[in-house]
Amino acid sequence: MRKILAILAAGKGERLRPLTETRPKPLMPVLGESMLCRHLKNLAGMFDETIVVVSYMSGSIKEAAARCGYSVRIVEQGGEHGTGHAVARAMEAGGPGLYTIIYSDLLLGSKSYKAIARMGSPSIGVVWVKEASRYGVVELGDGRVLAIREKPQRAAEALVFAGVMRLPWELLEYFKKLKPSPRGELEATDAITEASRDHEIRAEPLDPGEWLDIGRPWDLLVANRLVLEWELRRQDIRGDVSPSAHIEGPVLVEEGAVVGHHTVVEGPSYIGKGAHVGPNAHVRPYTVLLEGAHVGFSSQVKASIIMEHSKAPHLNYVGDSIIGEHSNLGAGTITANLRFDNATVKMRVKGVKTDTGLRKLGAVTGGYVKTGINVSIMPGVKIGSRAVIMPGCVVWRDVESGEVYKC
Numbered sequence: 001m002r003k004i005l006a007i008l009a010a011g012k013g014e015r016l017r018p019l020t021e022t023r024p025k026p027l028m029p030v031l032g033e034s035m036l037c038r039h040l041k042n043l044a045g046m047f048d049e050t051i052v053v054v055s056y057m058s059g060s061i062k063e064a065a066a067r068c069g070y071s072v073r074i075v076e077q078g079g080e081h082g083t084g085h086a087v088a089r090a091m092e093a094g095g096p097g098l099y100t101i102i103y104s105d106l107l108l109g110s111k112s113y114k115a116i117a118r119m120g121s122p123s124i125g126v127v128w129v130k131e132a133s134r135y136g137v138v139e140l141g142d143g144r145v146l147a148i149r150e151k152p153q154r155a156a157e158a159l160v161f162a163g164v165m166r167l168p169w170e171l172l173e174y175f176k177k178l179k180p181s182p183r184g185e186l187e188a189t190d191a192i193t194e195a196s197r198d199h200e201i202r203a204e205p206l207d208p209g210e211w212l213d214i215g216r217p218w219d220l221l222v223a224n225r226l227v228l229e230w231e232l233r234r235q236d237i238r239g240d241v242s243p244s245a246h247i248e249g250p251v252l253v254e255e256g257a258v259v260g261h262h263t264v265v266e267g268p269s270y271i272g273k274g275a276h277v278g279p280n281a282h283v284r285p286y287t288v289l290l291e292g293a294h295v296g297f298s299s300q301v302k303a304s305i306i307m308e309h310s311k312a313p314h315l316n317y318v319g320d321s322i323i324g325e326h327s328n329l330g331a332g333t334i335t336a337n338l339r340f341d342n343a344t345v346k347m348r349v350k351g352v353k354t355d356t357g358l359r360k361l362g363a364v365t366g367g368y369v370k371t372g373i374n375v376s377i378m379p380g381v382k383i384g385s386r387a388v389i390m391p392g393c394v395v396w397r398d399v400e401s402g403e404v405y406k407c
Helices: 035-046 058-068 083-094 110-118 169-176 188-196 217-231
Strands: 003-009 049-054 073-076 098-103 106-108 123-129 136-141 144-150 158-168 202-205 211-213 246-248 251-253 264-266 269-271 287-289 294-297 300-302 311-314 317-319 346-349 352-355
Touching: 003 035, 003 083, 035 049, 035 058, 035 098, 035 106, 035 110, 049 058, 049 083, 058 073, 073 083, 083 098, 083 169, 083 188, 106 110, 106 158, 106 217, 110 202, 144 188, 144 202, 158 169, 158 188, 158 202, 169 188, 211 217, 217 269, 217 346, 246 251, 251 264, 264 269, 287 300
Parallel strands: 003 049, 003 098, 049 073, 123 202, 246 264, 251 269, 269 287, 294 311, 300 317
Antiparallel strands: 098 158, 106 211, 123 158, 136 144, 136 158, 346 352
């Protein structure tokens, strides 16, 4: 029987805005690679064919899949109609076979990938989470799936659907018969519930310490911190480091990167290809600088992600923040990352103020943002892509995409 991997990569990622205004959710970066590439690297070699279902920014995903170096088949979903519809499109395109289906926005560690490889059929992956209202809560009987309740309003810690399935082609009929849920989508979890009435679908547990749904902006920070801990065990210097620079702890400096004079880099940290740090800069632990990023004179970056070709060129402080690609921080721009009352930081997600659970969290900016000199950005503020912040401003609220924010 043919073994087919299907990666669902069609969602817009509205909760991840402003990061998804300029790149699709499957291309969120973890260290130097996209989520999509991580899945392909860890899973594609075990299958006869790999299908990637796309819709939003499909051209970018096609280009990224090609750059990953794996042969994949791109299937257009034809609009965002829900995960159940995406599964049906993958199975219709692939034909008879045994399908391993995975959501593209999951961060998985090596134990989780091994567990997926061992899954029986039919089965779904399940994981314990503390905030179950964001997921499909799984009801079990003797290890068998009885039902999945999608996003119950009140649910604390519970066993939830982990976004992974292993299904025979014969179960396609349950996905083709789906009706829209109360959310107006064709839900894969509804199809699994219907199929469980006629078939014994097993629940395969995944390690909660090696599973993360990247659904909100701060999840990307957490994901990169986890991977730094999982995968970076020693110093790996491939770029050019000045003799007067100090590298401490596990740090990966990629080829073409430059660490300039009198610069301190503390690990675990990642310095991407072509990035430039210094002179007299300070990179603190859990920082990720992507390709072409620049941290310049007297700038300090702590536990943050600075995306491709973005600049914190002089006298900047970036703490627990994400700076989108091709952005430029004016001299003296700083991000505040701690509330005066030491409470956890709130951030708006789809217009709803949400407790991030993080005591330290700075700003999240989209791509192509520019700030003037001496700008201060308060904790939990989001700045939309292509926004401009005028000099001397204190940014207390979220800034819309393309907005010119004046003091």
